[in-house]
Amino acid sequence: MRVGLVVVSHSTKLAEGVVELAAQMAPDVTVLAAGGLPDGEIGTDYEGVLAAVQQADTGAGAVLLYDLGSAQMTAEMAVESLPDPGGAVVVDAPLVEGTVAAAVAAQGGADRAGVAEAATAAGAAPEVSEPAAAAEGARTAELTLRNEVGLHARPAALLVRSIAGLDADVRIRLGDDEADGNSVLALMSLGARKGDRIEVRAAGAQAEEALRRIEALVERDFDE
Amino acid sequence: MACAAGDVVAALREAAEVIAEHRVELTDLDRPIGDGDHGENMNRGFAAVLSTLEEVPDTPGAVLKNAATTLISKVGGAAGPLYGTAFLRAATAVSGKSELDAEAVVAALRAGLEGVVARGKAEPGDATMVDALSPAVEAAEAAKGDGVAALLGAAADAADKGAESTVPLVARKGRASYLGERSAGHLDPGARSTALLLRAFATAAGRA
Numbered sequence: 001m002r003v004g005l006v007v008v009s010h011s012t013k014l015a016e017g018v019v020e021l022a023a024q025m026a027p028d029v030t031v032l033a034a035g036g037l038p039d040g041e042i043g044t045d046y047e048g049v050l051a052a053v054q055q056a057d058t059g060a061g062a063v064l065l066y067d068l069g070s071a072q073m074t075a076e077m078a079v080e081s082l083p084d085p086g087g088a089v090v091v092d093a094p095l096v097e098g099t100v101a102a103a104v105a106a107q108g109g110a111d112r113a114g115v116a117e118a119a120t121a122a123g124a125a126p127e128v129s130e131p132a133a134a135a136e137g138a139r140t141a142e143l144t145l146r147n148e149v150g151l152h153a154r155p156a157a158l159l160v161r162s163i164a165g166l167d168a169d170v171r172i173r174l175g176d177d178e179a180d181g182n183s184v185l186a187l188m189s190l191g192a193r194k195g196d197r198i199e200v201r202a203a204g205a206q207a208e209e210a211l212r213r214i215e216a217l218v219e220r221d222f223d224e
Numbered sequence: 225m226a227c228a229a230g231d232v233v234a235a236l237r238e239a240a241e242v243i244a245e246h247r248v249e250l251t252d253l254d255r256p257i258g259d260g261d262h263g264e265n266m267n268r269g270f271a272a273v274l275s276t277l278e279e280v281p282d283t284p285g286a287v288l289k290n291a292a293t294t295l296i297s298k299v300g301g302a303a304g305p306l307y308g309t310a311f312l313r314a315a316t317a318v319s320g321k322s323e324l325d326a327e328a329v330v331a332a333l334r335a336g337l338e339g340v341v342a343r344g345k346a347e348p349g350d351a352t353m354v355d356a357l358s359p360a361v362e363a364a365e366a367a368k369g370d371g372v373a374a375l376l377g378a379a380a381d382a383a384d385k386g387a388e389s390t391v392p393l394v395a396r397k398g399r400a401s402y403l404g405e406r407s408a409g410h411l412d413p414g415a416r417s418t419a420l421l422l423r424a425f426a427t428a429a430g431r432a
Contacts, residue, residue: 041300043265043301044304046296046308068399069302069399070305073302073306073343074304074305076305077296077309077343
């Protein structure tokens with residue numbers, strides 16, 4: 001059972017497009033579009049949003065993302081009118097990045113708070129940073145990317161999903177930049193391409209398993 | 225006089241008529257600073273409210289609640305959640321009463337204002353409907369000793385003035401806020417529709 005997502009937009013096309021993008025990276029997550037008025041005009045449809053939230057919440061709750069001001073109000077009203085308003089939450093996040101980050105977090109089994117946090121965090125600049133000193137007992141592996149698109153959106157999402165839930169702090173390094181292995185956006189920001197050599201560093205009780213999974217993924221060329 | 229359910233229905237009928245008359249004006253106000261649909265949205269919402277008034281609920285609160293849910297589902301723009309919340313909070317404030325005296329009408333107006341502020345998070349001076357509604361509630365409070373029609377008249381006068389006061393303001397909430405400084409020099413359409421609604425309520429109360 002995974003957290004579901006609802007994309008609330010003034011525009012039918014915008015909502016559907018964002019859903020299409022997010023669904024590609026999170027095949028098992030219910031991501032629903034609630035865009036436009038019933039007649040296709042620009043606007044937000046309270047009843048449509050309410051129905052979408054109820055459908056998206058399959059037991060683990062739902063997270064709503066919105067485009068502009070009144071979509072936020074409509075989303076909040078819909079959540080307040082649920083039989084259990086605690087079952088869903090409206091998050092203030094960039095619509096595209098936030099939905100993608102939330103979808104990947106939900107795919108990885110994060111709970112509602114975790115999914116909401118992933119969406120919100122997508123608003124901050126991606127966490128590409130100077131490499132930190134290696135943690136005590138950290139394990140590292142150097143891997144060469146052989147897949148066509150490198151650490152682009154889909155492979156980055158696969159990498160995050162492969163280690164979701166493991167007790168391991170994973171950092172991916174390319175040259176002088178380092179990214180959090182749990183952040184799709186940060187991984188994409190590394191700009192790692194085909195042929196690049198990345199260094200994977202993992203610490204924690206399941207560091208070994210995390211390394212093993214990432215190595216397998218790279219060897220499989222991210223199933224391209 | 226006190227307002228029974230039938231009087232609230234009469235006020236909503238008057239409101240629907242006034243909104244229909246001013247549909248083009250509201251949209252014209254919205255066009256340069258918003259998305260140019262305020263008149264259409266409000267008219268669609270109040271026309272829908274009108275069509276639900278054939279079977280009249282038996283208390284003022286029930287009439288207001290019915291209007292709230294209709295506005296929430298039919299208006300479509302920001303005005304839907306905002307007016308919907310205002311009517312819903314007003315309905316809750318007077319729920320169970322069979323008639324509204326001056327005190328109850330003021331309580332309903334105040335609850336409506338609080339609902340709008342909670343929903344839209346706007347403050348006075350942001351160039352929104354709060355700039356019309358907030359002084360209207362104060363004026364209604366001050367005039368409540370003179371009866372329902374008088375207090376609604378005072379509220380409508382204050383709302384007109386409040387709406388006018390949005391002209392020089394730079395919008396800080398809503399679609400107009402994206403325009404920054406360029407939003408100054410325009411009468412806020414939401415403040416205008418608020419003033420129109422209060423005037424309609426006052427007109428209906430004056431006839432009762």
